[in-house]
Amino acid sequence: MFDWLQHFADWLIYTVFKVGAESHLGTALNFFVYDTLKILILLFFVVFIMGIVNAYFPVERLKEYLNKKKLYGLEYFFSSVFGAITPFCSCSSVPLFIGFVQGGIPLGVTFSFLITSPLVNEVALAMFLGMFGVKATLIYAVSGIVLGTIGGWLLGKFNLEPLLSDWVKKILDNKMQHGQYEGVKQTFYQRLPEISRGAWDIVKGVLLYVVIGIAIGAAMHGYVPENFFNTYLGGDQWWTVPLAVLVAVPMYANAAGIVPIIQVFVAKGVPLGTAIAFMMATVGLSIPEATLLKKVMSLKLIAIFFGIVTLCIILSGYLFNLML
Amino acid sequence: MSKVIKILGTGCPKCQSMTGVVQNVISENNIDATIEKVEDIMEIMKYNVMTTPALVIDDVITIKGRVPSKDEVLALLN
Numbered sequence: 001m002f003d004w005l006q007h008f009a010d011w012l013i014y015t016v017f018k019v020g021a022e023s024h025l026g027t028a029l030n031f032f033v034y035d036t037l038k039i040l041i042l043l044f045f046v047v048f049i050m051g052i053v054n055a056y057f058p059v060e061r062l063k064e065y066l067n068k069k070k071l072y073g074l075e076y077f078f079s080s081v082f083g084a085i086t087p088f089c090s091c092s093s094v095p096l097f098i099g100f101v102q103g104g105i106p107l108g109v110t111f112s113f114l115i116t117s118p119l120v121n122e123v124a125l126a127m128f129l130g131m132f133g134v135k136a137t138l139i140y141a142v143s144g145i146v147l148g149t150i151g152g153w154l155l156g157k158f159n160l161e162p163l164l165s166d167w168v169k170k171i172l173d174n175k176m177q178h179g180q181y182e183g184v185k186q187t188f189y190q191r192l193p194e195i196s197r198g199a200w201d202i203v204k205g206v207l208l209y210v211v212i213g214i215a216i217g218a219a220m221h222g223y224v225p226e227n228f229f230n231t232y233l234g235g236d237q238w239w240t241v242p243l244a245v246l247v248a249v250p251m252y253a254n255a256a257g258i259v260p261i262i263q264v265f266v267a268k269g270v271p272l273g274t275a276i277a278f279m280m281a282t283v284g285l286s287i288p289e290a291t292l293l294k295k296v297m298s299l300k301l302i303a304i305f306f307g308i309v310t311l312c313i314i315l316s317g318y319l320f321n322l323m324l
Numbered sequence: 325m326s327k328v329i330k331i332l333g334t335g336c337p338k339c340q341s342m343t344g345v346v347q348n349v350i351s352e353n354n355i356d357a358t359i360e361k362v363e364d365i366m367e368i369m370k371y372n373v374m375t376t377p378a379l380v381i382d383d384v385i386t387i388k389g390r391v392p393s394k395d396e397v398l399a400l401l402n
Contacts, residue, residue: 059374059389092375092389094334094365099374167366198390205337292334295365 002038009034024223032218035260039130039210040203043256046126047202051195053085059096062113063103076112076156079105080148083116084141087202093117094292101164102171108156115309116148119284123206127259132266139324140276143316147280151312155305163301209257217260220268227269241274241317248281249310255283273320280313327357327401332368333377342377342391349397357401 009030013019019026062082066075093114100110120141128137161172262275290302297305329346333339343361350357362368362380371380375389379397386400 063374092336095368095376096374098365098369099372102369102372171369194393197393201391 002034005038005041006034009037028218028221028223031221032214035130035214035218036211039127039214039260040207042130043123043126043206043210044199044203046129047122047199048196050085050087050122051198052191054087055191055195057082057085059086059099063100063105066105066109067103073153075106075109076149076152077145079109079112079152080116080145083113083148084120084145086113086117087122093289094296097293097296098168098171101168106156107160108152108154110152111155111305112148112152115151115284116144118289119148119280120144121255121283123202124255124259124279124283127210127255131259131263132272136272136276139320140279143276143320144280147309147312147316151309154308154312158304160301160304163298163304165296165298168296206254206256209254210260213257213260217264220261220264224264224268240270241277241321242314244274244278245281245310245314245317248278249285249306250287251282252286252288253282255279258282271321272324273317273322276320277313277317280316281310284313285309327355328360328382329357329401330360330362330380331377332362332371332373332380334365334368335363336376338391339377342379345392345394346379346397349394349401352394353398353401355401 010021012033013026013030014021017029019029021027021030059082062079066079069075071078096117097110097114100113101107125137125141128140132140161169164172258279262279265278266272266275285306290306293302293305329350331339331343331346333342339361343359346359349355350359368376368378371378371385373385373388377391378388379386379392379400381400387396392400
């Protein structure tokens with residue numbers, strides 16, 4: 001599909017700039033040009049498609065749906081799926097959380113949404129598609145959704161309500177059914193310009209991270225020796241998965257910047273499962289997110305939330321390494 | 325009559341770009357309006373929005389969860 005892009009990159013670097021195909025610099029530059037263009041094209045399309053999906057399934061509709069239907073446990077799964085298709089902005093997580101709780105949705109189900117939302121997002125998917133291909137992307141998306149489902153279900157088993165902030169409890173005490181969702185009456189074609197503008201905005205927003213991430217990745221590709229990580233970082237030893245996850249939890253990185261670097265890790269010998277677990281911990285959990293959640297939960301609840309999700313990510317890391 | 329515009333958001337980049345768009349529209353078209361940024365989460369929740377940024381004009385929520393275009397804001401203000 002992207003052959004023409006590779007030809008373009010070859011032509012630009014080897015013919016126009018006359019950098020040798022055999023040199024480190026040549027390979028690195030070629031890799032940089034090819035990957036940046038490919039990722040940007042994919043990013044636009046994935047975000048665009050997600051935008052269309054999203055216009056039809058706004059989060060208010062999910063709230064109403066979860067509220068009205070008896071789903072016999074499937075609500076965790078639905079909540080998780082919706083988390084995946086909703087565009088995530090970390091600053092929206094608190095209003096979303098309150099909105100759900102206020103609407104009478106159980107805490108566990110709300111957590112399912114909260115876990116998957118940052119984990120599986122359009123930028124992460126596009127980056128994965130560009131760097132690891134369709135199979136790895138599907139594994140990432142499906143496991144993210146499963147992780148949210150199981151994590152939320154586990155958290156729902158605890159008695160967590162007393163651990164919310166006082167003002168949130170007050171909201172819980174008088175749950176209201178106000179604010180019925182009114183769908184915007186617009187035809188598909190009326191929405192299209194807005195959706196593509198939105199997609200463009202997101203691409204512009206992460207452009208810098210993509211370029212920096214790929215630049216670092218390209219540099220590492222050319223200069224880090226083959227099997228470097230195997231030799232120096234233990235490769236597939238059992239403790240690499242928990243270590244990678246624990247290092248990644250406090251870190252906050254944009255999916256756009258982190259995937260190209262992870263791709264180099266994989267190319268140089270880190271198992272894909274370990275890399276995916278690392279990625280999940282980086283985008284799914286972070287100190288800034290904990291700070292935001294502090295407004296609605298006690299530290300203890302945040303610790304339980306982070307603890308369970310971390311555990312799930314570590315377990316899935318092992319699972320990927322077994323499967324892949 | 326002067327309009328009261330409120331921008332609800334906890335200060336994320338999207339909220340800032342919404343503020344920028346609204347400010348531009350107001351100054352370019354000489355619209356009589358005041359902009360107020362509501363950053364306190366408890367205040368925001370009173371409006372019952374789940375996605376930020378949200379644009380509130382004279383206490384009516386007009387846009388939520390996305391950054392509008394200039395034309396859109398202008399249409400809403402007229």
